[in-house]
Amino acid sequence: MFASLSNLRRAALATIAALCLVISSACAGGTSSSSGSGGSTDIKIGLTAAPANLDMTQTSGAAIPQALMYNVYESLVKLNTDGKTIEPLLAEDWSVSDDGLTYTFNLRKDVAFSNGDKFDAQTVKFNLERLNSWTANTPSNLSAIDHVDVSSDYAAKVVLNKPDRNVLYWLAGPLGAMFDPNSVNSLKTKAIGTGPFLVKSYSVGSKMLLTRNAKYWGNKPFLENVQLTYYTDTTSCSNALLSGDIDTIYDFIAYDQLDQFKNNSNYSVRVGNAQGILVLSMNSQKGPFSNEKLRKAVMYAVNRKAIVDTVLNGYGTVLSAPTIPTDAWYSNVSSMYSFNQDKAKKLIKESGIDNPTIVFKVPSRSYAQSVSQLVKTQLEAVGFTVKLETEEFPAVWLKNTFNGKQYDMTVINHVEPRSVFNYGNSEYYWNYTNTAVSSAFEQARKSSTDEAFNTAMGNAVKQIQEDAPADWIYNPKLVVVSKSDVSGINKNDVGISLELSNIKRS
Known part of the structure; x- marks a missing residue:
């Protein structure tokens, strides 16, 4: 859920980093490091947000699906790299009844899990009817699913209790992941999927x-071995690329170090769109x-452009509402709370x-630390007293702030798509509820x-912005820095996966 905060997700890290989960694969690939054309079939990718474990059904955040979705776990449908189009994946095709209550999926017949277990309509039924056991990644987004009827071995009818225009969208993400029914009791340490890669x-x-999954049902990926290396600070990550320890940095955020790569022909720098929203949440149910x-005072006190210029070196869009430029219902509403x-x-x-006093819980992510210092200065300039408290991320922040809601203010980059829907969930960590917003979301669904969907979404966004349960500071760009022989990494992040299947080395 969160990025680089999710997720979001991502004992304290100092303790768990010493632990090693060795996850057995049912079908390990080879170890060759070169292709027939002479290019390497191995790659090492640097990231700065590490999964706490491998179970995205019980652990929030974006780090787990970033690594596993579309690579190890697959869903009935997937989101195209444009972030809008839904495409077939484990389902060959689908149809929707006239009343919008039944989605019939015709499944591929040549799919198996990496341990040899069969994938069929019973698998779909098992997974979609157990969503109420999830405690992470907002299973309520698919609460419209009532049950699944198995028409035949390879036809599954997903029956809703009410129409929901978002169903296919959510099925394309973590909530739609198909797990092996025989392996769900060990999701934290074993990832048994149908995808092109094995953990x-x-x-x-x-x-x-x-x-690489040698028995993958679809097109085999170019890469044979992938190493995702997690760094606790951006400088170490940049140095690793310069020294050759890694081949790519995905979601490069050391913006002050970018020029050394832009001006070097040995590297390529690509800038694209991302789903992230840097959210400065304010607990509207308790405390100041x-x-x-006071919430609206924060909205006017924070100089968002100064933060974008300082923290992102300009690689982001100034916001003041929970929507981003790639949303169909986006409009430039940043003037509502001008500095x-x-x-x-x-x-x-x-x-x-x-003299209102704020306890500001800050996750131990470099961007969050930088943002918090600027926000503290800006808020104290207008009369707030701000007490910064750093929480280890992900373990402590997820436990105390995200799950325990023990905060006055916090900040995190929400990278999951359409995170705005969480403002319709009164149980979500930002402790916000408004019946007008819930009604607008219901109209959208x-x-x-x-046109009707986008109008209803726009109405929801306007009401949330008016209530100011958070300050939405910026939408960062996705920056990918790679060695010049690396290609195929999507420069636009759709908020679900770092898809590895299209990556090549020349």
Whole structure:
């Protein structure tokens, strides 16, 4: 869920990093390091957000699906690299009933799990009817699924209790992952999927090794071995690329170090769109931010452009609403809370709270640490007192802040697509509820046209923005830096997976 915060996801890390989960693969690939044309079939990719384990049904955050979705685990359908189009994957095709309540999926007949277990309509039924056992990755997004009827071995009818225009979209992500029914009791340490890669091993917080699935039902990937290496700081990650320890940095965020790669012909730098929203959440159910005027004071006190320029070196879009430019319902609403210190001071005075004090829980991610220092300075300039408290990410932050909701303010980059829907979930960590928003989301779900869907979504966004349960600071760009012989990495992040199947070496 969170990126690089998710997820989101990503004992304290210092403790668990010493642990090594060795995950057995049912079918390990070879170890060849070169292709017939002489290019390497191995790659080492640097990342800065590590999975706490391999179970995305119980562990929040984006790091697990980033590594496993479409690579190890597959879904009935997948999201195209444009982030909008739904394509077949384990389903050859599908149809929707006129009333929008039944989705019939015709499944591929040549698919098996990497341990040899069969994939069929009973597998689909098992997985989609156990979503209520998930505690992570917002299973409520597929709450419209009532049950699954098995028409034949390779035909599954997903029956809804109410129309939901989002069903295919959510089925294309982690919630739609097909797990082997015989392996769900060991999801934390074993990943048994139908995908083009197998998890060979994972040293928690350090390295994940994947190898080509020689028995994959689809087109075999070019890469034979993939090493995902996780770094706790961006400088170490950059140095690893310069020294040749890794071949690519996906989601490069050491922006002040980017020029050394842009000006070197041995590397390529690609900039694309991402789903992330840097969210400065304010707990509106307790503490100082139960006062709406203080939340709005924050909105005016934070200089978002200064943060984008300083933290991202300009590689991002200034926001002030929970929507990004690639959303069909996006409109430039950043002017609603333009930086205005006088307005912020006036709202603090109107709140009736002298010298409001905030406990700001900050995850131990480099971007979050940088943002928090700027926000602290900006808020104290208008009359807040801000106490920064760093929490180890992912373990401590997920336990205390995300799950325990023990915070006044926190900050994280939400990278999961359409995270705005979580503002309709009163149980979500930002502790927000508004019946008008829930109603707008419901209208979107049951809409029959794209126009009606986008209108309802726009209405929800406007109401959320008016209530200010958070400050949405920026939408970062995705920056991918690679050795010049690496190609095929999608420069646009759709918020689900770092898909490995299309990557090649020349």
